[in-house]
Amino acid sequence: MRKKPIQQRARVLVSSLVDAAGDIVVEDGLDALTTVRVAERAGVSVGSLYQYFQNKDELIAALIEQVDSDLIATVDRVAMDALAADPQTFARALLNAAFDAFEARNGLAYELLKHWHRLDIGRGLYRFEQRMLEVLRAYALAHIRDHQVDPSPARAFVVINSVVFTLLRYLSLDAPPLFRRDELLAEMAAMAARLLVAGSPAAQGTGRRKVPGRRSPGR
Amino acid sequence: MRKKPIQQRARVLVSSLVDAAGDIVVEDGLDALTTVRVAERAGVSVGSLYQYFQNKDELIAALIEQVDSDLIATVDRVAMDALAADPQTFARALLNAAFDAFEARNGLAYELLKHWHRLDIGRGLYRFEQRMLEVLRAYALAHIRDHQVDPSPARAFVVINSVVFTLLRYLSLDAPPLFRRDELLAEMAAMAARLLVAGSPAAQGTGRRKVPGRRSPGR
DNA sequence: ATTGAATGCGAATAAACATTCGCACTACGG
DNA sequence: CCGTAGTGCGAATGTTTATTCGCATTCAAT
Numbered sequence: 001m002r003k004k005p006i007q008q009r010a011r012v013l014v015s016s017l018v019d020a021a022g023d024i025v026v027e028d029g030l031d032a033l034t035t036v037r038v039a040e041r042a043g044v045s046v047g048s049l050y051q052y053f054q055n056k057d058e059l060i061a062a063l064i065e066q067v068d069s070d071l072i073a074t075v076d077r078v079a080m081d082a083l084a085a086d087p088q089t090f091a092r093a094l095l096n097a098a099f100d101a102f103e104a105r106n107g108l109a110y111e112l113l114k115h116w117h118r119l120d121i122g123r124g125l126y127r128f129e130q131r132m133l134e135v136l137r138a139y140a141l142a143h144i145r146d147h148q149v150d151p152s153p154a155r156a157f158v159v160i161n162s163v164v165f166t167l168l169r170y171l172s173l174d175a176p177p178l179f180r181r182d183e184l185l186a187e188m189a190a191m192a193a194r195l196l197v198a199g200s201p202a203a204q205g206t207g208r209r210k211v212p213g214r215r216s217p218g219r
Numbered sequence: 220m221r222k223k224p225i226q227q228r229a230r231v232l233v234s235s236l237v238d239a240a241g242d243i244v245v246e247d248g249l250d251a252l253t254t255v256r257v258a259e260r261a262g263v264s265v266g267s268l269y270q271y272f273q274n275k276d277e278l279i280a281a282l283i284e285q286v287d288s289d290l291i292a293t294v295d296r297v298a299m300d301a302l303a304a305d306p307q308t309f310a311r312a313l314l315n316a317a318f319d320a321f322e323a324r325n326g327l328a329y330e331l332l333k334h335w336h337r338l339d340i341g342r343g344l345y346r347f348e349q350r351m352l353e354v355l356r357a358y359a360l361a362h363i364r365d366h367q368v369d370p371s372p373a374r375a376f377v378v379i380n381s382v383v384f385t386l387l388r389y390l391s392l393d394a395p396p397l398f399r400r401d402e403l404l405a406e407m408a409a410m411a412a413r414l415l416v417a418g419s420p421a422a423q424g425t426g427r428r429k430v431p432g433r434r435s436p437g438r
Numbered sequence: 439a440t441t442g443a444a445t446g447c448g449a450a451t452a453a454a455c456a457t458t459c460g461c462a463c464t465a466c467g468g
Numbered sequence: 469c470c471g472t473a474g475t476g477c478g479a480a481t482g483t484t485t486a487t488t489c490g491c492a493t494t495c496a497a498t
Contacts, residue, residue, distance in 0.1 A: 006473090007474065007475070010475065013475085036456085044476075044477085045476065045478055046456090046478070047478065048477070050457065051476075114336045117333045122391075152402070154396075154397075154399075154402040154403050155406050157385070157406075158385055158406045158407055158410060161381075161385040161388045162384070162385050162410070163381075165380060165381070165385065165387075165388065166376070166380040169384065172341075177372065177376065179372045179373035180373075183373040184373050184376065184377065186373075187373045187374050191410065194410075194413060222444090224444095225443095225444070225445095226495070226496095228445075228446095228494090229444075232446085253484085253485060254487080263447085264446065264447045266446065266447050266448065266488080269488075270445070274487075275485095275487090
C-alpha cells in the first residue's frame with residue numbers, strides 16, 4: 001500500500017474501494033474490474049485509489065486477502081467443531097462449509113478462484129491449501145487410534161485439489177448436469193473419507209519418464 | 220472462418236497461423252497471444268490473418284479444436300488398449316496418457332486448460348469430459364460381470380474433474396512439492412479405481428439449501 | 439497474353455485501460 | 469484563525485491491441 005490511511009475518512013475510503021472491487025467481480029467478473037470503475041462504484045475518484053494502492057494488482061491482492069481470510073476462518077471453525085466425528089461426517093462438514101464459502105458474497109470466492117493461475121490469486125489458493133493440509137493433519141492426530149488415518153502429502157494434495165476444483169467446475173456449468181447437488185456432495189464426501197482412512201495406494205508407480213519443462217505463467 | 224482457403228498457399232498460411240499461435244501460447248502464455256505477433260511468427264501479415272479468421276477468438280477456437288482432437292484421440296487409443304484390464308491398471312493407463320497429453324507440444328494443453336473458463340476453451344474441456352464419460356461407460360459395460368462397476372454421472376464427474384484439475388494444479392506448482400510424481404499418480408489411480416468399483420456413497424445427502432446465482436463469465 | 443478472382447500487405451484507426459499530476463479541499467494542532 | 473499534512477479530484481497521457489481498408493501481387497482459366 002502506497003500510503004497508509006491515517007484519518008478516518010481515508011480508512012473508510014480504502015475499505016469501500018475493496019468492497020466495490022468485490023461487487024464488480026461478482027457482477028461482471030474479474031476481467032471487468034477496471035480502476036476507474038472501482039473508483040466510481042466506491043463513489044471516489046481514480047486518483048484517490050492510487051493514493052492508497054500502488055497499482056491495480058495491489059487492490060486485487062487486498063481483495064484476495066480479505067476473501068482468503070474469511071475462507072480460512074470458516075474452514076477452521078467448521079473443522080474444530082467436527083474434529084471428533086468419524087471421517088465420513090468430518091468430510092461432510094468440511095464439504096458443506098466449502099460449498100457455503102464459495103457461495104458467500106454472491107460467489108465472490110468462486111469467481112476469483114477461476115483465476116487461480118494469476119499470481120495474486122494463486123498465493124491465496126496456496127495459503128488455503130496449506131491451511132487445509134494442517135486441518136487434515138490435526139484430524140489425523142486426533143484419530144490416530146480409531147482409524148488408520150494417514151494424510152500423506154500426496155494424498156492430501158489430491159483430496160484437497162480434487163474437492164476444490166471439482167466444486168469450481170460444478171459451479172461453472174451453465175447447463176445443469178444430470179445429477180443433483182446432493183449426489184455430488186455425497187460422492188465427494190465418500191471419496192474424501194475413503195482417502196483419509198485407507199492405507200497406501202494398491203499398486204506401485206509404473207515408472208515415468210521425462211519431466212516437463214514448466215514455464216512461468218505470463219501475467 | 221471468414222473465407223475458406225482455396226489455393227494451396229492459403230491453406231498453408233492458415234495452418235501456419237494456428238501453429239504459430241500454439242508456439243506463442245507455449246512460450247509466453249495465452250495472454251501474450253496478440254494477432255500481430257501471431258502473424259509475424261507465421262511470417263505473414265495481420266491482414267492475412269483476418270482474411271481467414273473472423274477475429275482472434277476464432278483463431279483460438281481453431282487452436283483449441285486441434286489440441287482437443289489430439290487429446291481425445293489419445294484417450295481413445297489408450298482406453299481401447301486397456302479396456303480388458305482390471306480397474307487399477309485401466310486407471311493407471313489413462314492417467315499416464317493424461318500426463319503425456321498435458322506434456323505434449325511443450326505443455327500446450329496445460330497452458331490452455333488453465334484458461335478453461337474462457338468460452339472457447341471451456342467448450343473444448345466440455346467435449347473432453349463428455350468423451351471421458353463415454354470411455355468410462357464403455358469400461359463399465361465391458362466389466363459388468365467382473366466388478367460392480369458403476370460410473371454414475373455424478374461419480375464420473377467427480378473422477379474426471381478431480382484427475383484433470385489436480386494434474387493441472389500439480390503442473391503449475393513452481394516449488395516442487397514434498398512428494399514425487401509417482402506418488403501422485405499412484406494416489407490418483409487408486410482413487411479412480413476405487414470410485415469405479417465401489418458401490419453408492421455411504422451417507423445420504425445432508426439436505427442443502429439455496430442455489431447460487433451463477434454469473435456468465437466475462438471476457 | 440489477359441483478366442478477374444484470390445491472396446497478401448501493413449500503416450492507420452479506434453477503443454480500452456492503467457497510471458499520473460497539478461490543483462483544490464479538509465482536518466486539526468498550535 | 470493559520471498553516472501544513474493529509475486527502476481527494478478527474479482530465480490528460482501513454483500504451484497496448486484488435487480490426488480495417490485501400491492498394492499490390494499472384495494464380496489459373498481462357
